Amino acid sequence: MIKLILADLDGTLTEDKGVYRISIEALEALRRAEDIGIKIALVSGNSYPVLRGLHNYLGITGGVVAENGCVVYYGKKIKLCKNMDLNILNEFREKFKLKDSWQNEYRECDFGFTPANLTEEMIRWAKDKNVYINTSGYAIHIALNLAGKSVGVRKLLELHGLKKEEVAAIGDSLTDIDMFKEAGLRAAVGNADEKLKKEADVILNLKSGNGVKEFINYIIDGKIWN
Numbered sequence: 001m002i003k004l005i006l007a008d009l010d011g012t013l014t015e016d017k018g019v020y021r022i023s024i025e026a027l028e029a030l031r032r033a034e035d036i037g038i039k040i041a042l043v044s045g046n047s048y049p050v051l052r053g054l055h056n057y058l059g060i061t062g063g064v065v066a067e068n069g070c071v072v073y074y075g076k077k078i079k080l081c082k083n084m085d086l087n088i089l090n091e092f093r094e095k096f097k098l099k100d101s102w103q104n105e106y107r108e109c110d111f112g113f114t115p116a117n118l119t120e121e122m123i124r125w126a127k128d129k130n131v132y133i134n135t136s137g138y139a140i141h142i143a144l145n146l147a148g149k150s151v152g153v154r155k156l157l158e159l160h161g162l163k164k165e166e167v168a169a170i171g172d173s174l175t176d177i178d179m180f181k182e183a184g185l186r187a188a189v190g191n192a193d194e195k196l197k198k199e200a201d202v203i204l205n206l207k208s209g210n211g212v213k214e215f216i217n218y219i220i221d222g223k224i225w226n
């Protein structure tokens, strides 16, 4: 039985990929799950203050995995990665002529940059420096290894005392492949990256927030209806 749903934020709980408006349909579905005792956790590349605020205001109770796995909150806040090295950060920004995410001011370990297109040269640079690098489709993220959504999710499940089989996950992008490793039931929204769809147990018919509603209905009712 599913007791916890791990939900990505950008491109998943939003109305579409590339937008920031939270989907009303997704919000209603999150409430439906919470009302019958299935907890929702936010698992995202966004910063801790943004996710912690949303967690409270959305009315969900499963906790938060922020900064692509580096920061976890469930009753208490735990930092799991090393603090970012400023030299690495400056080198990356300048070498690839990138713009800081407005949330970098509030980040400790994982930092975001735009534009969000990851290049082969960036991947080589990161490998050379043992740096985690990935793209959410909204931003490129770097952190000092070991990072990635699975790092934070493992800690969150430990805090909940839950087994993988009791956990479902839903996402839209490459950063969610790592989250999928820790969940028993994995769903990709209809407009997810093809590489994520390949790792999913369920590929939803609907995009982003509507796909979240479709998945939660599937978990609760055991069938797909839109």
Ligand SMILES: O=C(O)COP(=O)(O)O
Pocket: 008, 009, 010, 011, 043, 044, 045, 046, 047, 112, 136, 137, 138, 139, 140, 173, 175
């Ligand atoms: O912070 C971002 O770039 C987006 O992150 P998310 O898709 O993991 O929510």
Ligand SMILES: [Mg+2]
Pocket: 008, 009, 010, 011, 012, 136, 171, 172, 173
């Ligand atoms: Mg996303």
